[in-house]
Each structure stands twice: as C-alpha cells, then as structure tokens.
Amino acid sequence: MTWVFDHLGLLGDLTVTHVYLSVLPVVIGLIIAIPLGWAASRWRPARAILLTVSGLLYTIPSLALIVILPALISTKTLDPVNVIITLTVYTIALLVRSIADALSSVPPTIVAAATAIGYRPLKRFVGVEFPLAIPVVVAGLRVAMVSNISLVSVGALIGIAGYGQLFTNGFQLQFVTEIVTGIVATLVLALIADLVLQLIGRLVTPWTRVGR
Amino acid sequence: MNLLTSWLFDPANWSGSTGVPARLVEHLWYTALALVIAVVIGFPLGAMVGHTKRGGFVLVGAANVLRALPTVGVLTLVVLLAGIGLIPPIAALTLLAIPPIMAGAYAGIGAVEPVVVDAARGVGMTEREILFQVEIPNAMPLIFGGVRSAALQVVATATIAAYVGLGGFGRYVFDGLALHDYPQMAGGAILVAVLAVLVELVLTGVQRLVVSPGLRPVRTSGGIQR
Amino acid sequence: MKRTVAGLVTVLVAALGLTACGGGGGGDPLAGGNSGSQSPSDTITVGSANFPESQLLAEIYAAALTKAGVKVSKKLNIGSRETYIPALKDGSIDLIPEYSGVLLQYFDKSATATSAEDVYTALGKALPSGLSVLDKSAAEDKDAIVVTKETADKYNAKSLSDLAPHCGDLILGSAPEFQKRPDGVPGLQKTYNCTFKDFKSLDADGPLTVAALTQGTIQAADMFTTDSTIEKNGWVVLEDPKFNFAAQNVLPLINTSKASDTVKKTLNAIATKLDTKTLTELNTKLGAPDKPDASKIATDWLASAGL
Incomplete structure (x- = not known):
C-alpha cells in the first residue's frame, strides 16, 4: 500500500493517458459506426459485407495490429495513435452490429407513422429511429468501453504508457504490488466508465422510464 | 502486399519445431485447454443461476468484472506467483473465456419460456430432468453463442502465451516484434485471424448438429407461439 | 419533456464533438497523440530498452539533463534494439543508453572490432547520418x-x-x-x-x-x-576467448540535431563517473526487495557522484 501512496503522481499520469487512449477510440468509433450501422440496417448486401468484415477485424490480435499499423499507414512506430486506431477498429467492429440490429428492431409501424407525419429520411433517422435505438447502442458502447480499457494495457508491450506499464515494469522487477495495483486500477476505471455510460444512457432516454 | 505475405508463403517457415504446423498444434492446445476449463467452471454456474433465477445480479456483476480484467496483468501476475510454464497463460485465457460462457448459459436458460418449464414440472419431471431435458436443449443457441464468442476471443488472445516464453502463433508476433521483422509479425497475425475464422466455421457446424431443428433462427415466424 | 430530451441530446453531441476535436489535435485524428508525436525542438525524449538496467541508465540521463536545464520527456521500456532504433530514426525518441559492441554490429553486420577502443572508433564510422554517440564510459555490460x-x-x-x-x-x-x-x-x-x-x-x-x-x-x-x-x-x-562478444561500453546514442553543447557536456560527465562496478551495484539496488524507483536510484547516484 505504501508503494501506491508514494506513487500517486505516477498513477495520476498513467490514469490520464489510459483514459485518453481508451475513451477517444470509443468516441471516434461511435461516430464512424453510426452511418455504417445505418447502411447495414437498410441494405442487405451492405449488411452482409459490413458484418463479415467487422467479424474478421475482431479476430486480429490487438498487439499485431498495433505493431503492423506503422507499416501500413506510415505512422511512427511508438506513436500512441497506433493504439487509438487499433481500438477504434475494434469499437467500430463491435458497434456496427449492435447499431444495425438496434435500427432493424425499430418497429416498421413507427417508421411509417413518422414518414406519414412528414419526417424526411435524415430527420426521421435523427429524431425517431436513432433515439429509439439508443438503449441497444449504449449496451454496445458499454461493452466496447470496458474491453478498450482492458486492451490499452497491451500497448505497454511496446512501451506505450497506461496502466500496462505497471505490468511490464512490475514483471521485469518481479514486483507483485505494482502489477496488482495496475489490475485494481483497471477494474476501478472500467467500473466508473461503465457507470458513467449507464447514466448518460438514462439521461438521453427519459421516455424509457415513463409510467414505470 | 509483399510485406504481409513474403514470410507466410516461404516454405522454410512451414516445417520443423518452429514451423507453422507445430505452432498451430501449440496454439490449438492452449485454446482447447482454456476453453474446456472455462466451460467446466462457467457453464454450471450460469446454468444454476439461470435455473434457480437466483443470484443473477451477482453473476452479471462477476462476469463484467472478469471482462474488465487486463489479460496482460493477469498473465504477468501469475508468472510471478506460480513461475513460468503453462499455468500463467492458461489461467489468463480461462478468465477471459468464463464470462461469455457463463453469461450465455445464464441468459439462455433464464430465457426459456416459463410456460414450457411449468409444463415440464406439471408432467412430473424432477428439477434435474427439467434442467437437462428441457432447459439446456432449449437454451442451446445462446449457450453455444457464448462458447463461440469465448472461443473466438481465446484463439485471438492465445498469442500472449508467447510473451511468457511459450509457443503458438504468438511466437511469430513476438519474435517478429523483437526482430522488427514485419513480414513474420504480419504472418503470425494473419495465421491467427485465419484460425479464428476456421474455428468459428467449425463451431457453427457443430452447433447445427447439437441444436434441435425446432430452435433454428426461423423461430420468429414459427416455433413456439406466444 | 421533449425540450429536455432535445437539450440533452444537443449537449451530448456537442460534448462528443468537442472531445473528438480536442483529442485529435487540430481536427485530424491521425495527427498524433499528446506524447507520441515528434517532440518540440527544445525537448529531448529519452528512451530505453525493455530491461531494467537500460531504464535506469535512461533515468540517469534524464535526471542529469533536467538538472542542467534541458527539457526532457521520457519514453521508457520500448523493446529491443530492432524496435527502438527505428523509433530513434523517425524522431519518436532522441536519446537512448546503448552498448558499443552490439550497437556496432547492428549497423555493421560484418564488424570485426573487439577491443573497447576499436569498437568505439568503428562505431563512429558505422552510424548512419543523423545519429551520433557521445563519450563512452568505462562501464561494460556484456x-x-x-x-x-x-x-x-x-x-x-x-x-x-x-x-x-x-x-x-x-x-x-x-x-x-x-x-x-x-x-x-x-x-x-x-x-x-x-x-x-x-x-x-x-x-x-x-x-x-x-x-x-x-x-x-x-x-x-x-x-x-x-x-x-x-x-x-x-x-x-563462460569465458569468451575468441571474442564472439565485442566490448560493450555504456554510451549515449543521440539524434545529432539534439546534441547541444550542454547536452554533450552533461552526458560526457556521466561517462567519466560510470564504471562496471558502479553499474553492477546500481543493478543490485534496483532488484532489492523494497523495489526502489529507478528514478530515485538515478538521482541518488548522481548526487553521490557529484553530478
């Protein structure tokens, strides 16, 4: 425990980096996955292609993707951007399916009603279909968030900061306290992020609680 | 493209104790071992909670905590506590596989229509018979879904065994990383991805065999009427 | 009710938008993160290999440079030489502790020099443009x-x-x-x-x-x-009578454009104080049961060496 209190500064720095590296991909991933999920929910061929590709992307080991990216898109080898892109890819792969499923499950009668009262397609998507899909999207976001938080640590294997450094460093020095600190910190961060997402999910969908 | 495939298509990398076939056997061995242990631990827990409808909150919470566990952290910790060998990677992979298997069993069995369970009880089946002859067969699609997603994650993550000196396709990724040998690293990554797809195909086939035809996805239009 | 929802959605969207811009560094998410992009010209990024001694040496360099008034950022525990040399070349890091013999062989696979002096001389010639080594220390880690x-x-x-x-x-x-x-x-x-x-x-x-x-x-x-x-x-x-392993003096490998006079003076002063016995003692301290921080050991040693 003393070690933890002596290193609060270090833990603070690592927390900032860890949060940044795990939250940013979720945000970017969501923004990209919404149009893709929408396309997948509308056109059968798009759905087949997008879901197959995202399934495939998910099978690439994260470490491999992080280290191969610089060769593919000529980023710098130690740039955290490689971690961000990798996690964004996983987030998209995960969210496209849940957004597509969520949009497909909006009852056709509701869509028809909205069209009938004069909603144009884009406005109807923003005002009717997407809001109704939010609970499922939030569920997908929660999974993506938690898995990103635990995956950022992989970056430490090539020297990118985050709680993962506590694992590689603790391992080399055979120092159990440091590794346990890293595991606990990851779990706490995942828990907090999950609660925040649940809260946001509740705040943006007040209608789901009406009459209960 | 050459950067990605030059190593993979070099026949020299396909034989011997460090060749692709040998590494494939290692990779499948770690995967199978971790999956079997995870099923043995996770399935009864999920089935129990799904059947009794008690402790669902605790189970879902436990599954979420396990999901958030950083695999690299678990791996390095177990190495320091238990030494090198098979135990650390298998422990880390098992912990990774338990949540989907447990959640699949719980969700599947919990979602079996109460009418069906009541009917079974009504015709005099014991709780044990209800679980094994009614609930589990009816829950097979979700149970299998859990196993498949666990298998996919374990196949992709079994690469970390190489971080602590073992084999498997991860050997190519870590050796390639240390040598800054992109083709080797890319070869390893591609092999893992291909293996994951094959495992998925095989499990989908197995699922067709073990899941009752009455439970195929067409059930929304037929099957059990509400 | 409806207004609240609309308001919240607006706030959320705005927040997402802001985060995306803020994190992307000028709107381009590929432009790099806060610590990975090329460091500004007045900052030296110190790197290290993925073993404790290299990290300790990097901490020593970083602490001494900071004390000399140089802006320093650290990027430790990167990996093997095959990984960090490209990082040094592309500007991800500027300075890293090295070992003369293996470094020479990295750049010249057919190098034959084995004595400390020969290796150092050959190394000076073998380095690609843009990289240089400063004075070698007496400390050897073979x-x-x-x-x-x-x-x-x-x-x-x-x-x-x-x-x-x-x-x-x-x-x-x-x-x-x-x-x-x-x-x-x-x-x-x-x-x-x-x-x-x-x-x-x-x-x-x-x-x-x-x-x-x-x-x-x-x-x-x-x-x-x-x-x-x-x-x-x-x-x-096991002894190495046929010199398979060349002399391995600890020395700093640096991006030439970052090797200002202050930097050179500071790092060369460290080289004069560092010998094999000191390095072994520092390693022992690093592995002690109370796991002191490498940075603490580094500053303590610098103080005791009068640097």
Whole structure:
C-alpha cells in the first residue's frame, strides 16, 4: 500500500493517458459506426459485407495490429495513435452490429407513422429511429468501453504508457504490488466508465422510464 | 502486399519445431485447454443461476468484472506467483473465456419460456430432468453463442502465451516484434485471424448438429407461439 | 419533456464533438497523440530498452539533463534494439543508453572490432547520418553465455571453447532477437562451431530467462554480466576467448540535431563517473526487495557522484 501512496503522481499520469487512449477510440468509433450501422440496417448486401468484415477485424490480435499499423499507414512506430486506431477498429467492429440490429428492431409501424407525419429520411433517422435505438447502442458502447480499457494495457508491450506499464515494469522487477495495483486500477476505471455510460444512457432516454 | 505475405508463403517457415504446423498444434492446445476449463467452471454456474433465477445480479456483476480484467496483468501476475510454464497463460485465457460462457448459459436458460418449464414440472419431471431435458436443449443457441464468442476471443488472445516464453502463433508476433521483422509479425497475425475464422466455421457446424431443428433462427415466424 | 430530451441530446453531441476535436489535435485524428508525436525542438525524449538496467541508465540521463536545464520527456521500456532504433530514426525518441559492441554490429553486420577502443572508433564510422554517440564510459555490460554450476562441472567447461562440443545437447534461452543477432546464435555457430539443440525465445535477461535456467527448461542462457542474479545463483559465466562478444561500453546514442553543447557536456560527465562496478551495484539496488524507483536510484547516484 505504501508503494501506491508514494506513487500517486505516477498513477495520476498513467490514469490520464489510459483514459485518453481508451475513451477517444470509443468516441471516434461511435461516430464512424453510426452511418455504417445505418447502411447495414437498410441494405442487405451492405449488411452482409459490413458484418463479415467487422467479424474478421475482431479476430486480429490487438498487439499485431498495433505493431503492423506503422507499416501500413506510415505512422511512427511508438506513436500512441497506433493504439487509438487499433481500438477504434475494434469499437467500430463491435458497434456496427449492435447499431444495425438496434435500427432493424425499430418497429416498421413507427417508421411509417413518422414518414406519414412528414419526417424526411435524415430527420426521421435523427429524431425517431436513432433515439429509439439508443438503449441497444449504449449496451454496445458499454461493452466496447470496458474491453478498450482492458486492451490499452497491451500497448505497454511496446512501451506505450497506461496502466500496462505497471505490468511490464512490475514483471521485469518481479514486483507483485505494482502489477496488482495496475489490475485494481483497471477494474476501478472500467467500473466508473461503465457507470458513467449507464447514466448518460438514462439521461438521453427519459421516455424509457415513463409510467414505470 | 509483399510485406504481409513474403514470410507466410516461404516454405522454410512451414516445417520443423518452429514451423507453422507445430505452432498451430501449440496454439490449438492452449485454446482447447482454456476453453474446456472455462466451460467446466462457467457453464454450471450460469446454468444454476439461470435455473434457480437466483443470484443473477451477482453473476452479471462477476462476469463484467472478469471482462474488465487486463489479460496482460493477469498473465504477468501469475508468472510471478506460480513461475513460468503453462499455468500463467492458461489461467489468463480461462478468465477471459468464463464470462461469455457463463453469461450465455445464464441468459439462455433464464430465457426459456416459463410456460414450457411449468409444463415440464406439471408432467412430473424432477428439477434435474427439467434442467437437462428441457432447459439446456432449449437454451442451446445462446449457450453455444457464448462458447463461440469465448472461443473466438481465446484463439485471438492465445498469442500472449508467447510473451511468457511459450509457443503458438504468438511466437511469430513476438519474435517478429523483437526482430522488427514485419513480414513474420504480419504472418503470425494473419495465421491467427485465419484460425479464428476456421474455428468459428467449425463451431457453427457443430452447433447445427447439437441444436434441435425446432430452435433454428426461423423461430420468429414459427416455433413456439406466444 | 421533449425540450429536455432535445437539450440533452444537443449537449451530448456537442460534448462528443468537442472531445473528438480536442483529442485529435487540430481536427485530424491521425495527427498524433499528446506524447507520441515528434517532440518540440527544445525537448529531448529519452528512451530505453525493455530491461531494467537500460531504464535506469535512461533515468540517469534524464535526471542529469533536467538538472542542467534541458527539457526532457521520457519514453521508457520500448523493446529491443530492432524496435527502438527505428523509433530513434523517425524522431519518436532522441536519446537512448546503448552498448558499443552490439550497437556496432547492428549497423555493421560484418564488424570485426573487439577491443573497447576499436569498437568505439568503428562505431563512429558505422552510424548512419543523423545519429551520433557521445563519450563512452568505462562501464561494460556484456552479453555472456551462462550455465548452471552442474552443467559447467558436467562438461568441465570454463569457456565457450570447452562447451562447444556439447552445445548439441543443450537448449539455449534468450530474447527472440538473439536468434538473428550477429553475436547471437549465428555468431556462436561461426566463432565456436557451437550449435545448440534448440533455442527458446524468452526475454533479455529478465524473469523468464532466470526462471527457465533455474527450472532447467533451458541449460544455457544469454545474460548480462552486470546481472547480480548470476552470482546469487552460483551460475557460471563462460569465458569468451575468441571474442564472439565485442566490448560493450555504456554510451549515449543521440539524434545529432539534439546534441547541444550542454547536452554533450552533461552526458560526457556521466561517462567519466560510470564504471562496471558502479553499474553492477546500481543493478543490485534496483532488484532489492523494497523495489526502489529507478528514478530515485538515478538521482541518488548522481548526487553521490557529484553530478
């Protein structure tokens, strides 16, 4: 425990980096996955292609993707951007399916009603279909968030900061306290992020609680 | 493209104790071992909670905590506590596989229509018979879904065994990383991805065999009427 | 009710938008993160390899430079030389502690120099433009093949020449890069005609290598001569009469454009104080049960050395 209190500064720095590296991909991933999920929910061929590709992307080991990216898109080898892109890819792969499923499950009668009262397609998507899909999207976001938080640590294997450094460093020095600190910190961060997402999910969908 | 495939298509990398076939056997061995242990631990827990409808909150919470566990952290910790060998990677992979298997069993069995369970009880089946002859067969699609997603994650993550000196396709990724040998690293990554797809195909086939035809996805239009 | 929802959605969207812009550094998410992009010209980014001694040396450099008024950022525990040299070339890092002999072989696979002076001279010529080394220290940390006392006794081996006829019975363990390094598996084969039964990829004299040699998974290991675990376990460092491993003086490898006079003066002052005995002692401190921070050991040593 003393070690933890002596290193609060270090833990603070690592927390900032860890949060940044795990939250940013979720945000970017969501923004990209919404149009893709929408396309997948509308056109059968798009759905087949997008879901197959995202399934495939998910099978690439994260470490491999992080280290191969610089060769593919000529980023710098130690740039955290490689971690961000990798996690964004996983987030998209995960969210496209849940957004597509969520949009497909909006009852056709509701869509028809909205069209009938004069909603144009884009406005109807923003005002009717997407809001109704939010609970499922939030569920997908929660999974993506938690898995990103635990995956950022992989970056430490090539020297990118985050709680993962506590694992590689603790391992080399055979120092159990440091590794346990890293595991606990990851779990706490995942828990907090999950609660925040649940809260946001509740705040943006007040209608789901009406009459209960 | 050459950067990605030059190593993979070099026949020299396909034989011997460090060749692709040998590494494939290692990779499948770690995967199978971790999956079997995870099923043995996770399935009864999920089935129990799904059947009794008690402790669902605790189970879902436990599954979420396990999901958030950083695999690299678990791996390095177990190495320091238990030494090198098979135990650390298998422990880390098992912990990774338990949540989907447990959640699949719980969700599947919990979602079996109460009418069906009541009917079974009504015709005099014991709780044990209800679980094994009614609930589990009816829950097979979700149970299998859990196993498949666990298998996919374990196949992709079994690469970390190489971080602590073992084999498997991860050997190519870590050796390639240390040598800054992109083709080797890319070869390893591609092999893992291909293996994951094959495992998925095989499990989908197995699922067709073990899941009752009455439970195929067409059930929304037929099957059990509400 | 409806207004609240609309308001919240607006706030959320705005927040997402802001985060995306803020994080992307000017709207382009590929433009780089907060710490990975090329450091500003007045900051030196110190890197290190993925073993404790390298991190300690990097901490020493970083602390001394900070004290001399240079802006420093750290990027430690990167990986093997094969990983961090490209990082040095592309500007991800500017300075890293190095070992003269292996560094020479990295840039010149056919290098033959073995003495400290020859290696240093050859290294100066072999470095690509844009990179330079500063003064070498007397501290040497060589790779060496280490075996257990039992193995050494069994084959009556004191040196690699003695062991050579029996290599085929033994499994060698080291970091993956040792398979391809000129002084690694290929070098041992060429210099001593010693071909091991098998090679096991572990780590650069880290916990895996130590555990594997203790447990007998491997019978010979490539380790660093300043590692205190060798002595602690009573293991035998095999002599290297044919100089497979060249002299390995600790020295700073730096991006030439960052080597200002202040930087040179500071790092060269460290080189004059650092010898093998000091380095071994510092390593022992690093491995002590209370796990002191490398940065603390670094500043303590700098103070005691009057730097």
